[in-house]
Amino acid sequence: MKTLYTISIFTENTPGVLYRIADLFLRRKINIESLTVSEINQEDQSRFTVVVFAEAELVEKIVKQLYRIIEVTKVIDSTDEDLVPREIALLKVSANKLKQREEIEHLITISKNTRIIKVTKTYLVIEITGTEREVHEFHELMKPFGIKEFVQSGRIAVFNT
Numbered sequence: 001m002k003t004l005y006t007i008s009i010f011t012e013n014t015p016g017v018l019y020r021i022a023d024l025f026l027r028r029k030i031n032i033e034s035l036t037v038s039e040i041n042q043e044d045q046s047r048f049t050v051v052v053f054a055e056a057e058l059v060e061k062i063v064k065q066l067y068r069i070i071e072v073t074k075v076i077d078s079t080d081e082d083l084v085p086r087e088i089a090l091l092k093v094s095a096n097k098l099k100q101r102e103e104i105e106h107l108i109t110i111s112k113n114t115r116i117i118k119v120t121k122t123y124l125v126i127e128i129t130g131t132e133r134e135v136h137e138f139h140e141l142m143k144p145f146g147i148k149e150f151v152q153s154g155r156i157a158v159f160n161t
Contacts, residue, residue, distance in 0.1 A: 004033070005059045006083055006157055009048040009066055010074040013039060017071045021048060024065055030054055034087075036154035045073070051155050078159065085157040089135045090117075091126045094146035104145055111138055123148055 011017050018037065025032055034051035052059065059077050066075045095101040104124060108114045112134065118125035128138045135152060 002053050002055055003079060005052050005054060006078045006080070006085065006155060007048075007050045007052065007059070007063065007066075008074075008076045008078070008157070009050065009072060010040070011046050011048065011069075012071040012073065013044045013046045014071050017046070017069070018048075020069050020071075021050070021066065024062065024069070025050070025052070028058065028062060028065075030058065030062065034154035036156050038156075049155055049157060076159070078157075082160050083157040084160060085131060085155050086129055087132055087135050087153050087155055088127065088129045089139070089150065089152040091128070091139065091142055091147055092149035093124050093126060093142050094122065094148060095124045096122055100145060104142070107141060111141070114138060 009021060011021075022032070022035075030052050032050055033053055034049070036049040038047055039045065040047045052062075054062075063075045063077050066072050093104060095104055101124070104126075105116070108116060108126060111128070113129045115127055116124050117127050126142070128135055130138075132155070139147070139150065
């Protein structure tokens with residue numbers, strides 16, 4: 001049965017390592033749902049957070065193959081129960097009328113982990129941080145106001161243990 005897995009890959013920070021990791025998923029015909037890369041506190045090290053929807057056996061094979069990439073130092077595959085996952089999104093929402101703006105501001109004050117980061121005469125830019133579900137639900141909540149632009153990050157996560 002397919003499950004959502006988050007694979008954390010720790011690597012040396014060298015050119016071409018992203019290509020080699022992505023190519024491994026491509027050869028196995030696994031679609032990457034989300035990919036986030038960042039430097040970690042150790043010098044010249046990176047952390048790749050890859051989210052895939054796949055069967056456990058296939059993820060196990062991928063993990064073993066990832067270790068064959070010279071720059072890879074550690075790989076951890078996890079399900080959501082093992083993680084505290086977060087994403088961030090920015091929404092540019094129409095706010096031409098005072099009543100509309102007040103409604104949006106009210107929804108933001110009662111919504112978890114949201115804030116207005118830019119105000120103009122015609123729109124608001126709103127930031128939300130949360131789980132994929134929370135970001136999706138807030139996006140749906142803002143649709144009636146007219147979303148001019150929407151951008152969402154990939155998943156980042158820390159381990160529960």
